[in-house]
Amino acid sequence: MKYDLLRNIIKDTERIIFGEEIDKKYLTDGLNLDYGEADVLVFVENGEEISNIIKFANENLIPITPRGAGTCLTGATIPNKKGIVLDLSKMNNILELDEENFNITVEPGVLLQDVQVYVEERGLFYPPDPGEKASTIGGNISTNAGGMRAVKYGVTRDYVRELEIVTGNGETITVGSKTIKNSSGLDLKDLVVGSEGTLGIITKATLKLIPKPKNTVNILISFEKLEDAIKSVSKIIKLNANPTAIEFMERNIVENSEKYLNLKLPSNIGNAYLILTFDGEEKEIILNYTNAKEAAINSGALDFKVLNENEAIDTWKIRGALASSVMEFNEQLPIDIVVPINKTSEFVEFTNKSGDKHDLQVIYFGHAGDGNTHVSIIRNGMEKVNWKKKSYDLAYELYIKSHELNGLPSGEHGIGLSKKEFFKNVTGEKELRYMKGLKAVFDKNNILNEGKVYC
Amino acid sequence: MKYDLLRNIIKDTERIIFGEEIDKKYLTDGLNLDYGEADVLVFVENGEEISNIIKFANENLIPITPRGAGTCLTGATIPNKKGIVLDLSKMNNILELDEENFNITVEPGVLLQDVQVYVEERGLFYPPDPGEKASTIGGNISTNAGGMRAVKYGVTRDYVRELEIVTGNGETITVGSKTIKNSSGLDLKDLVVGSEGTLGIITKATLKLIPKPKNTVNILISFEKLEDAIKSVSKIIKLNANPTAIEFMERNIVENSEKYLNLKLPSNIGNAYLILTFDGEEKEIILNYTNAKEAAINSGALDFKVLNENEAIDTWKIRGALASSVMEFNEQLPIDIVVPINKTSEFVEFTNKSGDKHDLQVIYFGHAGDGNTHVSIIRNGMEKVNWKKKSYDLAYELYIKSHELNGLPSGEHGIGLSKKEFFKNVTGEKELRYMKGLKAVFDKNNILNEGKVYC
DSSP states (O other): TTTHHHHHHHGGGGGGGGGGSSSSGGSSOTTSSSSOOOOOOEEEOOOHHHHHHHHHHHHOOOEEEEESSSOOOOTTTSOOOOOOOEOTTTOOOOEEEEEEEEEEEEEETTTTHHHHHHHHTTEEEEOOSSSSSSHHHHHHHHHOOOTHHHHOOOOOOGHHHHHEEEEETTTTTEESSHHHHHHSSSOHHHHHHTTTTTSSSEEEEEOOOEEOOOOOEEEEEEEESHHHHHHHHHHHHHOOOOOEEEEEEHHHHHHHHHHTTTOSSOOOOOEEEEEEEEEEEHHHHHHHHHHHHHHHHTTSSSEEOOOOOOHHHHHHHHTTTTTHHHHTOOOOOEEBBBBOOOGGGHHHHHHHHHHHTTOOOEEEETTTTTTEHOOOHHHHOOOOOHHHHHHHHHHHHHHHHHHHTTSSSSSSOOTTTHHHHHHHHHHOOHHHHHHHHHHHHHHTTBBBBSHHHHS | OTTTTTHHHOHHHHHHEEEESSSSGGSSSSOSSSOOOOOOEOOOOHHHHHHHHHHHHHHHHHOOOEESSSSSSSSSSSSSSSSSSOOOTTTTOOOEEEEETTEEEOOTTSBBHHHHHHTTTTTTTTOOOOOTTBBBBBHHHHTOOTTHEEEEEEOOGEEEEEEEEEEESEEEEEESSSSSSSSOOHHHHHTTTTOOOSSSSEEEEEEOOOOOSEEEEEEEESSSHHHHHHHHHHHHHHTTTOOOOEEEEEEHHHHHHHHHHHHHOOOOOEEEEEEEEEEHHHHHHHHHHHHHHHHHHHHOOSSEEEEOOOHHHHHHHHHHHHTTTHHHOOOOOEEOOOOOOHHHHHHHHHHHHHHHHOOEEEEEEETTTTTTEEEEEEEETOOOOHHHHHHHHHHHHHHHHHTTOOOSBSSSSSTTTTTHHHHHHHHHHHHHHHHHHHOOOOOOOBBBBBTTTTO
16 A cells, blocks of 8 residues: 555654544545545654655655644645645654743744744744634744744744745754854745745744743723724824734624623623733833824724733633634634725724625624734524535625735635635736745645645 | 937936947946946836836846945946946936825935935925935935934835835836735735845835934943943843934044044043944933933943034034045045844954954944944055955955854945855855845846845
8 A cells, every 4th residue: 555655764653543534624624624535644753754755745746734733724724636635743842941042942833922922921822812822833934923922023924034844845944043143045944934835845944033021011092983993003103002913893793702601701892892902111111002002093092992911801802702703603704804004994884795695694803903804604593505606706706806905816825625615716827836836846736735725 | 339229218318328428437336446347328217118128138138236325335236247237317206105104206316315205395204314324215225225314213114115116027016015014925015125226126015104203312432441331231222222323433533533534532431432322202312311311321321421413413424424534535434234133342452353354454343232343444654455365355254254253244234246246155055045046036047236235
């Protein structure tokens, strides 16, 4: 049998699982909506094993689907071409903390939450903060994950200094550097960040850290309507108030979350809210949120509430559960379109009308500071095939609209399998051809995650 | 004659100059040390002309050397293979300012200083601040130029949102996006940034702006020795003091500059100095520099001087003239090695000893906040061939040393022609092969800047 030789690479029999024996959870993503098929699931422990497996796969033209914690929302971890599922979750060691240079080196299977805790215990800080804390660093890098703190600190890309990868050709290369500046040759590192496992498998990552901010203050601002809330965002940014996060949500969506958690938002005024976070020195924070208050009031804010610790916890719990409160009894199609920040209102309004037109329940909330809106199209008991068809049609309209607004199909989740068609539709034929050309350099036999993103 | 068809592309005869008629300044870089040869110099005015010239060059296998203001220090603008010199300096229009999304779109030949003035007059700020303000934005992007403000704000790469380029194959493509976040397909944009004209010619660039900081304060800190100054840098960063710039320089080098400018540094205590800049709200600045002061004093600072406006101007003039004060009557080989910040002292000490060993005058100063040290090996009246040989040998030692320290040959100038050998020496064979593979996708006939950087 063609997979027998894998036993020479992975001696430990418990780490190779064949066909029917594979737990279904390794054939899907974080949505558990669609499942692929695989011939074999391999739990790898080091870069050498990965390189040998990729060489084996090249010799036998076997597709490989890499995965970390499998929390992705786009089908990127679904084995769509059978072959090998390569699980990196056992490569979860923190290898080195370099406090003097503010670098940490980890294996790809380390969870985001473990890195965050590890560095914060030592007075340091890893700013990227995607919603799913049980995702792996390898996955975060592969999707260029964003999250709440992107307004002030940027996204995962901005915190990746150096990567060791095994390319689709089976070669181990190092990209990027441990230095802060780098003008030395082509930037292979940023090509790998966000490439969703189509170019290579990350085997080691050096991440940039910063000193841990001393204090954090959260603020809840209420508005009569979402448009006013969004308008105030540009003003807040222009005043240099430097918030860490600016999230928006609407009352009708908040209510689902309140019921689900049996909690109350610390404000029941108005129909739209902004949650702002500030971090840094106490005096600096007060200065900044005083500026933000002025901007918010000028945009028609009804209330500006500096939250105490418990109120802040409740507010973020409610924000965190906006999607899951609806998911509990429902399936959803998650969309994470990004548009220029001043187009957010227009996009949200369009989403609202489109949901009505297609008679589908749609909830939306998101990162107002960077134009990244999360839209969930809810199944709501609808017959599955019908829901899939209808939600696809609605999603298609949203992707076209975002493209008209100079937006993109994904701000932080990636394209994976489920958005591939939309992505190809709004991306130029030439640009797609260059992406495929680059893949051929890294993965000449199309072994890695073939058929996803741009492939 | 094979260039005749160029007349069909560029109708304006004044914009095509042949052979002997070409002013020598278009055959060199900012150092005016080495000169290449060109068959024709073309001043282009738009992307269509560029695309047609590149297609013509592909049909006739003619090398192209692109250039902006020609201020580069690595020979990247020297036509090393004859053929066409493509000058972009006439494409110098500011195309669009989008204040709501903090974006500005410019042509590649716009000067950095013109962008800075334009946006600052409108309450906005373009943070990258390379020393050479008369460089073009296209050149800044092509070298991923760094500069003084990188400690707080990052480098050019961090402020490039979207680029329109004509690839070496003559195709016009758009890379990156006008949005803040982007997880949509391969990151072609960052591959182009820092590629030194080897992949494509930038025809349009959308840059990220931020609100203009309200205040700026400069500080001069004196130390007995450089080692203490460098040690204090990590502490200042760890205290979250958030300086915009941290520059280091030594007394013996400062003295050249003082004489040259007939100015005095506002401190004559000690042998090593840090210049710190802070920007933002007044209270925030005071808070931050009070933290920095504590860190500096703990590292043995002899003096910590908050500079008034005139003192700040003089200090930055002296810092700015460190290289040119020696260049006036001398040629120099400039090096901009970058090492992890905690290796800066070790690298500088090694540089010092190497200069003595090779009996060459070496001056160094640099960006202490990011480990980027500028070393100038000075000709000092030495016979040219001998100086070239000796300075090459010394540079070679410095590049090897920086590689041992996990550093890189260039932090901000790029590799160009003059550092190509060193770069190839310290870069893995496989990594170089991947870079060349990527070039082949963008420039199948090796038309653009062939023989430079990694080619």
